[in-house]
Amino acid sequence: MVSKPHGGKLIRRIAAPKTRERILSEQQEYPRAQIDHGSAIDIENIAHGVYSPLKGFLTRDDFESVLDHMRLSDDTPWTVPIVLDVEKPGFEEGDAILLYYEDLPIARMHVEEIYTYDKEYFAEKVFKTKDKAHPGVSKVYSMGNYLVGGEIELLNELPNPFAKYTLRPVETRVLFRERGWKTIVAFQTRNVPHTGHEYVQKAALTFVDGLFINPVLGKKKKGDYKDDVIIRAYEVLFEHYYPKNAATLATVRYEMRYAGPREAIHHAIMRKNFGATHFIVGRDHAGVGDYYGPYEAWDLFDEFPDLGITPMFIREAFYCRRCGGMVNAKICPHEGKFHTKISGTKLRKMILNGEQPPEYLMRPEVYEVIRNFENPFVE
Incomplete structure (x- = not known):
């Protein structure tokens, strides 16, 4: 029969219509962070269950467990870190923030953890190389100095020509x-x-x-x-x-x-x-x-x-x-x-x-x- 979702449950992290309407009407009251196109797509995949059992971006324990053991901290197989990077956070742990791609509010995020990480270690564990000619390694080295972990709620998706x-x-x-x-x-x-x-x-x-x-x-x-x-x-x-x-x-x-x-x-x-x-x-x-x-x-x-x-x-x-x-x-x-x-x-x-x-x-x-x-x- 059709396979069970990874982790046992298909995740859905999409704001209900009334909640979305309220968040968007109050968006000026939230701290905000700019995200790149790849992170906007990751949010879409989290929200629709493509990345089940993830409900958001990885917190430190899960991130380090994925790097070292290729599993989440609860032992569920997971091999590629799904993380959100920022250069300098303008918010604190416990805040609810809005994530923007350009001028479009993509998601609300509940900030559980803000943490630093070693880019060379990240690159070597995931890509088996620190060579900047590797496109994945190059992307890691260009990331911000902090990672932000926490659950998300999808508000808008990027335009989809397909x-x-x-x-x-x-x-x-x-x-x-x-x-x-x-x-x-x-x-x-x-x-x-x-x-x-x-x-x-x-x-x-x-x-x-x-x-x-x-x-x-x-x-x-x-x-x-x-x-x-x-x-x-x-x-x-x-x-x-x-x-x-x-x-x-x-x-x-x-x-x-x-x-x-x-x-x-x-x-x-x-x-x-x-x-x-x-x-x-x-x-x-x-x-x-x-x-x-x-x-x-x-x-x-x-x-x-x-x-x-x-x-x-x-x-x-x-x-x-x-x-x-x-x-x-x-x-x-x-x-x-x-x-x-x-x-x-x-x-x-x-x-x-x-x-x-x-x-x-x-x-x-x-x-x-x-x-x-x-x-x-x-x-």
Whole structure:
């Protein structure tokens, strides 16, 4: 059956309409703090239960437990710190404050704790490096000197250009039940689909009732595909190549940390909260550069027998000319000279040069979608 939420209960931290109206009418009376786009998205994910069992940003005990043990202080598995940083707090512990993104009040926060932290220790524990060239490490070093822990209540969300494809955990759980899916495998992506992705997704779908493709929308690295390109590409793939009652597509807004193995666990927890029972863990999942081994995330799942979602480890796909199709190293007996590996970098270069990738690497319908965008990549 649909998985239980992480920690046993799906969290909802959204101010009731009358409460929201009262808070907004009195907003000038509250101390305030400015937050960045990533924190605004984190608040949204807390409020809608994507980060269950979190009700707000981590207090010191939970923060230190996550760094040192990859668990909250109550022993619930949790690997990526969800924290709010400020440079200099203009409020005190015990205060209720408003968190603003630019001029928009995003949430009310009940400040439980204000504490300092060691940025180098934070970076090394989460990212396994202190190298500032790592985007996650760079982000930590740019954070304010204090962390603020406490529960939040959502007041407003950022504008969402993809509302049509946005489903919250409470909604996906209803959808899965309505479709009669008892086992659901989730696939996280931040790219347009090539035939290797399709192979992995359909291989996993063979063993479960339903496939939940959950693209990450939001801030990305230079050279990544833009959000609307990813959505449109999956639309045509679903239209032509996926069984109607066995797969569904819904997006999630989330700022990638590129924390490799730790973030792979975090991604699995998020999809567990959506209702998935299984999660596809790919090659170099949530990695960047060469900071992590290609299958290092697979090993970390062994440390979490109580995670409550089953990882599916499917090896990288490639095209074999002798087999005549997409395969992986476990099922293909042929020499490397018959193999064509799928390189995202190579595919991007072909597209930028106006060259259509071979059909065995990318569906022609997907290529047409990309080609119809004047600039499909983040600059």
